[in-house]
Amino acid sequence: MYNAKYIVPGLVLFLLVFSAPFLLSGGGTRIVQDLAPPLDKSGCVEDRLFMASSHMRLLSFWRDQALREGKREYVSGSGKVFAISLRGTCFSCHADPANFCDKCHLVNGARPYCGDCHQGFGEGRG
Numbered sequence: 001m002y003n004a005k006y007i008v009p010g011l012v013l014f015l016l017v018f019s020a021p022f023l024l025s026g027g028g029t030r031i032v033q034d035l036a037p038p039l040d041k042s043g044c045v046e047d048r049l050f051m052a053s054s055h056m057r058l059l060s061f062w063r064d065q066a067l068r069e070g071k072r073e074y075v076s077g078s079g080k081v082f083a084i085s086l087r088g089t090c091f092s093c094h095a096d097p098a099n100f101c102d103k104c105h106l107v108n109g110a111r112p113y114c115g116d117c118h119q120g121f122g123e124g125r126g
């Protein structure tokens with residue numbers, strides 16, 4: 001068993017350091033109306049401002065955790081535990097990624113290549 005006491009602040013610190021410039025600049029993200037609402041409205045993995053500006057960094061961190069470190073669980077800033085899984089976690093709440101992820105990406109000119117392998121979003125980007 002690892003000592004969660006030491007791991008959690010480490011993660012939060014890591015994420016804050018990585019996203020500080022983006023949080024400060026607001027990520028330059030254009031607001032998009034009419035995104036598909038999440039099924040579970042209790043809240044995201046991290047808070048909305050963090051997610052809006054830094055979900056891409058959270059996802060690369062998740063990928064490295066899963067594939068390089070073999071870690072399949074993430075402890076959020078508020079201490080909730082989430083399975084590290086696009087499909088099992090992100091898409092369980094954002095169940096209509098075409099009208100959530102893709103819709104916002106389109107407006108903001110972001111074109112993640114993830115859908116080449118991960119079913120659900122970013123598919124068919126010309």
Ligand code: HEC
Nearest residue numbers: 059060062063066084085086087112113114115116117118
């Ligand atoms: C070339 C194919 C490929 C591409 C492109 C790709 N992935 Fe993956 N990804 C994989 C494979 C294979 C796994 C391992 C699945 C497993 O072991 O559960 C994985 C696992 C993951 C995981 C952890 C487990 C899971 O099922 O969610 C995350 C998070 C993830 N990838 C994010 C991304 C993101 C974000 C992008 C785009 C920036 C991306 N991947 C692009 C192939 C790919």
Ligand code: HEC
Nearest residue numbers: 035038040041042043044045048051052055089090093094
């Ligand atoms: C338990 C349900 C749940 C899970 C799991 C979840 N989300 Fe969320 N997500 C939400 C809710 C609810 C909101 C709106 C939060 C708010 O308004 O405070 C949200 C907001 C967001 C936003 C900001 C949208 C905007 O309008 O600014 C992004 C981006 C996002 N989520 C991406 C993700 C990604 C990527 C994952 C997986 C790593 C994920 N979410 C996992 C429920 C979830």
Ligand code: HEC
Nearest residue numbers: 029056059090094100101104105108110111112113114121
């Ligand atoms: C509110 C708008 C918004 C929503 C909703 C959103 N994204 Fe994004 N996403 C962006 C923006 C803007 C970028 C580009 C940011 C940048 O380049 O710094 C981006 C970039 C990404 C990237 C990195 C792409 C790259 O090529 O580096 C990934 C991966 C990603 N988003 C995954 C997701 C997933 C998965 C969801 C749905 C669960 C989602 N996003 C929902 C706005 C959004």
